[in-house]
Amino acid sequence: MSTIDAPLPAAPAVPGPAPRLLVVRAPYYREVVDGMTRGAQRILSEAGATHDILDVAGAFELAQAIRLVLRGSQRFDGFVALGCIVRGETDHYDHICRESMSGLMQVALQYGLAMGTGLLTVHDIGQAVARSGADGHNKGAEAASAALRQIAVARQMGAA
Numbered sequence: 068m069s070t071i072d073a074p075l076p077a078a079p080a081v082p083g084p085a086p087r088l089l090v091v092r093a094p095y096y097r098e099v100v101d102g103m104t105r106g107a108q109r110i111l112s113e114a115g116a117t118h119d120i121l122d123v124a125g126a127f128e129l130a131q132a133i134r135l136v137l138r139g140s141q142r143f144d145g146f147v148a149l150g151c152i153v154r155g156e157t158d159h160y161d162h163i164c165r166e167s168m169s170g171l172m173q174v175a176l177q178y179g180l181a182m183g184t185g186l187l188t189v190h191d192i193g194q195a196v197a198r199s200g201a202d203g204h205n206k207g208a209e210a211a212s213a214a215l216r217q218i219a220v221a222r223q224m225g226a227a
Contacts, residue, residue, distance in 0.1 A: 076106070076208040078113035081219045083227075086116045086144040088214060091133055093126045093150030096192065102199030103149045103185050103207025110211035111147075118147075126150040126186055127163055130170030137178055144227065145181035145214040149207055151199075154190045164188045179226065181217035185210030 090107055094100040104120070111118050119141075123132045129148045136143070148171055154160045167186060175182045185206040189195045198206045221227040 075203040076212040096151040106205030106208030107211035126167040151187040183210035183214030
């Protein structure tokens, strides 16, 4: 399914107290990541959730930062990871895409995290801009909705 065919992301109902999320961003492509952040914030606001924002150096550091946060004293019900990787002239793109996505999945599974992932892996900046705009087809909004749905699942199953 392409972005344009996908249903617009919506804020799911989350039982219990207002969830608190951490939005971890790799703002290397600032315009794109800011657009995804606005989409995520819209969904979180509609759901009555609170959130903090943490910026990291790049996509490769997203999972590492989430793991570091878990070592700290602040507690979050879920996480939203946002970033953008644009294909370049070398195979660096392939390695960063694979390892960044794998790292996010590993930390989510190992620590039982509710996480939404909005890490764009695109061939050109135009594709990224199309997925981070205000038209509703926004991967940041989708990631926030996914994180909220995972929080709802955890609460429903008594895992939160």
